[in-house]
Amino acid sequence: MSLRINDVAPNFTADTTAGKITLHDWIGSGYVVLFSHPKDFTPVCTTEFGAFAKLAPDFEKRNTKVLGLSVDSVDDHKKWIRDIEAVGAAPVNFPIIDDTSLSIAKLYNMLPADAYLPDGRTPAHSATVRTVFIIGPDKKIRLSLTYPMSVGRNFAEILRALDAIQITDGAPLATPADWQPGQDVIVSTSLNNDQAKEKFGELNIKLPYLRYAKAPKA
Incomplete structure (x- = not known):
């Protein structure tokens, strides 16, 4: 397996x-x-x-x-x-x-x-x-x-992926395509808008299921 x-x-x-x-x-x-x-x-x-x-x-x-x-x-x-x-x-x-x-x-x-x-x-x-x-x-x-x-x-990609894993680890977050450290992250759909704002601040809502927030500080 x-x-x-x-x-x-x-x-x-x-x-x-x-x-x-x-x-x-x-x-x-x-x-x-x-x-x-x-x-x-x-x-x-x-x-x-x-x-x-x-x-x-x-x-x-x-x-x-x-x-x-x-x-x-x-x-x-x-x-x-x-x-x-x-x-x-x-x-x-x-x-x-x-x-x-x-x-x-x-x-x-x-x-x-x-x-x-x-x-x-x-x-x-x-x-x-x-x-x-x-x-x-x-x-x-x-x-x-x-x-x-x-x-x-590609070692830049290995580092980038490691950064993405660490910033989303245990948090209701994900990173979008081509994300780089410091850029906005995606908030999980497990949170509604009010919960997401309370946890991560203002949202940039592109679609009901695609909402960006500022990345948490490391």
Whole structure:
């Protein structure tokens, strides 16, 4: 069965470049971006890890931890980090999971249960291990984005989506198409106009079911 939004993220214990972690314990009270890759020492993935390293302060100020996954060993990860830091011009200060067993890739439905890594394998054997998950403090999956190997991930979009998730978390709000931080948000139809005004102030009513309000301050 595939994972869905608001499913509890499957828990696991794994070796990483920062030692052994258990996901649910490691998450703590913040958010996590779990991003997966089909192989170390691959060109697109190296640029992506470099981008995450460079954006570490942006995730930190959002109370969000970054957790990488690649279906290679910790020893390989530690060697690869030198390339990542050279490309990203920033230190890699987040853990990278050793998933040579494919157990986490399978647990998160990125590979079929019978998948294995043959001798002389290439990234194509694990090409579907290309998903980004945003996991909330309640350990539930808030977002998943899956990319093909030929398409580098848009990190501005990952940050934008994280901002949207956090500003609407636990509130009767949503964000419209192409929303950016600071722009107005949409008030849920679970509130009538009076309730919405009391909670969020003046409304910009475009349609009876499409009502904008100023975004709450972070």
